[in-house]
Amino acid sequence: MKEFPGTSGLILNEPLLWEKGKKGRCGFSLPRRDVESYPVSKDLLGEGPDFPDLSEVDIVRHYTRLSQWNFAVDSGMYPLGSCTMKYNPKTNERQAAQQGFAAAHPMLPPNLSQGILKLMYDLERFLVEITGMDAATLQPAAGAHGELTGMLLFYAYHRSQGAPRSKIIVPDTAHGTNPASAALCGYRPVPIKSNDNGVLAPEDVAAVMDEETAGIMVTNPNTLGLFEDNIKKIAEIVHAKGGLVYGDGANMNAVMGIVHMGEIGIDVLHLNLHKTFSTPHGGGGPGSGPVCVMKQLAPFLPVPRVIEKKGRYFLAENYPESIGKLHAFNGTVGVQIRAYSYILSMGGKNLKKASQLAVLNANYIKERLKQTFHLPYDRPCMHECVFSDKLQQVYKVTTLDMVKRLMDYGFHPPTIYFPLVVPGAIMIEPTETESKEDIDLFIDAMKAIVREAEENPDLLHASPGRTRRRRLDETTAARKPCLRG
């Protein structure tokens, strides 16, 4: 095996802190007491928590070792398609940690929170400009929450027209959250298939669109990494029947400042700040899923809304048609600060360039691996490309075997078995932040694994072999987690 940055020795074992503690050790010194001591009754104090006694070294090594068991964008390439696991510049963390932001209480009156209100106001304007929409809310806490907001906006809009509707069209390539959000809002999701090119055909939309249908949810670029090139025609069909078009903007990393979402017919669009706009999101949080809308939907946006009057900023509640409040206080403010800092430090030109590079990198991988893996849709892709394990099936090697082996080569596996329309899918999103050298190393590793599949399939069935834990029973691990070391 050629030298890859995979794991080897010096990954240390580590017991639980409770097993490590020794009575009398101490890792922290309290400041000398400068007030009189006061006796507190034993009933109030109780038994006290069962914390182990540990030295500073014990604690530092414990958490440092645990952190090395994990994989992160900071330690290597993380080509998880659909998730946009790009490198997040550290300056954004520093800005979010500034005391004026981090220590501010959300109930401070507006005259003491002008800074954060201005930041929120400006961030809404930036997102509106980047997407080509008219207005925005920063309240939703994630993409799925943005979808729910969008569905509530659809409902409020149709009700204002005097006729609430009952169905939503959702393509078969959609992220699972799309039909779930529609259903949570009381709509019945109506699935439609994508065509042989992996995109939606206008006639398929026309066949199901009727006056009982509130609209359609379209992910663009879609989850196959393909641009929905019939989107304008589809929007016309939906609008002609009084419906609305929801854009799932989770894949915005491919089209920042390039596609004017309003012009292609999108009425409501969510963004994932934790994907596209630079917030680390491994392990499930925190997130932020702002929703941008066209003018006719602005009256229904959640309250409070940030407004500006003569250079001062306020939170305004008086929007009688609003769908109400969707998040405590102002949403996930820490993530908003990171996005604001990212957008300002990049500038319009570089945001566009980031998207161009993300698309270039994905197409480079697609071209260099398409002789090695089956490529179901052989056409230019956006920021991610989707292969399958069809060519490796003769060796009885599956997508799962191959990506498990990839860990031995030092890479996080790509997204697998999604989207569902491609059996055995391997969905790769390199993002703009990987260098050509790292991408080449990834391609070499993928090719080496396919050679191993041909010569020694058992090696792949038993992989990973160089990681701390080998092949897990993932179902049992999720259903009956064992949290001991």
Ligand SMILES: *Cc1c(COP(=O)(O)O)cnc(C)c1O
């Ligand atoms: C990630 C993603 C979502 C859901 O976003 P969360 O922030 O995880 O709730 C929805 N649609 C697509 C296409 C996505 O990739």
